[in-house]
Amino acid sequence: MVFRRAFAGLVAAFMVSGCAVAPEPAPAEDTAYIFSSFRGDGETGLHLAYSLDGLTWTALRGDASYMTPEVGGQLMRDPCIIKGPDGRYHMVWTTGWWENNIGIAHSSDLISWTDQTRLDVMAHEPGVMNSWAPEIFYDxxxxxxxIFWSSSVPDRFPETDDRGDIWSTTGKSLNHRIYFVTTRDFETFSETQLFYDGGFVSIDASLLKDGDHYIMFLKDETKRPEPEKNIRIAVADQAQGPYGPASAPFSPEGVWVEGPTAVTINGVHYVYFDAYMEHRMRAMRSGDLEHWEDISDQITFPEGIRHGSVLPVSRDVLDRLIAAQ
Known part of the structure; x- marks a missing residue:
């Protein structure tokens, strides 16, 4: 089986956040974790929390926003932050429910941010319905x-057409696949391309490097004949693919989830996701990415948190964030 061959030999390999550059090796006691997230529909903007163990998450700045949305549909959903090789933090987010664009901003300290810019990633697709859950990864x-996200383009991928879904107020299909662009300077961007088509409706992809492999977590958004609403994994040898067939779901059976993000702490892989029907975050833990333990009852997050991304940082960075509250 392609999926199992791709995972052979990956046990105990080092993994970082689903949208983070691998940090320099450091003692565990010198590492902290920042969780970027949103509240409600994303009206209030960027919220940050921190953890020292990946289980207990504490809101920073009293859970007040670090940046409010100004571009696109003026929401800030699904914020994903990485630290680039330039030493700066780069963030992308969903600007609205029915937009053809995403938002981008940059920071040197996670506190003060540049002016927000709008990137019209799907403006070339007439009638495109959305640009959801963008993430960023340094190749x-x-x-x-x-930079990759999910979009639904009318009448594309008819074999998995979800026409008539409750989200479609126009009668057009919601038939998402993952698309991407690349950039070196955030000034010029490649043309939009299809990133992943696993043969099913998919959103909320999150990418990370694990040894010589690249792991994509993504939500199966299939609604018919029965809803899936779970998290699966695909593997590639290069960051930009091609990615192989998706694994079987590993998120809790019967629980509708979205927005996965992953981090490795002391050799153990943690995957957090939004159990949106339960109005809480949940998590799974694994030592080999095949056998999973539900640790949802062991984690605590700020009230009202919605999904985003995990970013490993040094304790110095966390100390400055706490001091600036």
Whole structure:
């Protein structure tokens, strides 16, 4: 089986956040973790929390926003932050429910942010319905930033057409696949391309490097004949693919989830996701990415948190964030 062959030999390999550049090796006691997230529909903007163990998460700045949305549909959903090789933090987010664009901003300290810019990633697709859950990943092999998201383009992928879904107020299909662009300077961008088509409706992809492999977590958004609403994994040898067949779901059976993000702490892989029907975050833990333990009852997050991304940082960075509250 392609999926199992791809995972052979990956046990105990080092993994970082689903949208983070691998940090320099450091003692565990010198590492902290920042969780970027949103509240409600994203009206209040960027919220940050921190943890020292990946289980207990504490809101920073009293859970007040670090940046409010100004571009696109003026929401700030699904914020994903990485630290690039330039030493700066780069963030992308969903600007609205029915937009053809995403938002981008940059920071040197996670506190003060540049002016927000709007990137019209799907403006070339007439009638495109949305640009959801963008994430950013630095491809060390090509020295490019890869920005990817999910969009539904009317009448594309008819074999998995979800026409008539409750989200479609126009009668057009919601038939998402993952698309991407690349950039080196955030001024010029490649043309939009299809990133992943696993043969099913998919959103909320999150990418990370694990040894010689690249792991994509993504939500199966299939609604018919029965809803899936779970998290699966695909594997590639290069960051920009091609990615192989998706694994079987590993998120809790019967629980509708979205927005996965992953981090490795002391050799153990943690995957957090938004159990949106339960109005809480949940998590799974694994030592080999095949056998999973539900640790949802062991984690605590700020009230009202919605999904985002995990970013490993040094304790110095966390100390400055706490001091600036």
């Amino acid at each position: 060390e092999e090509t020295t490019e930033y890869v």
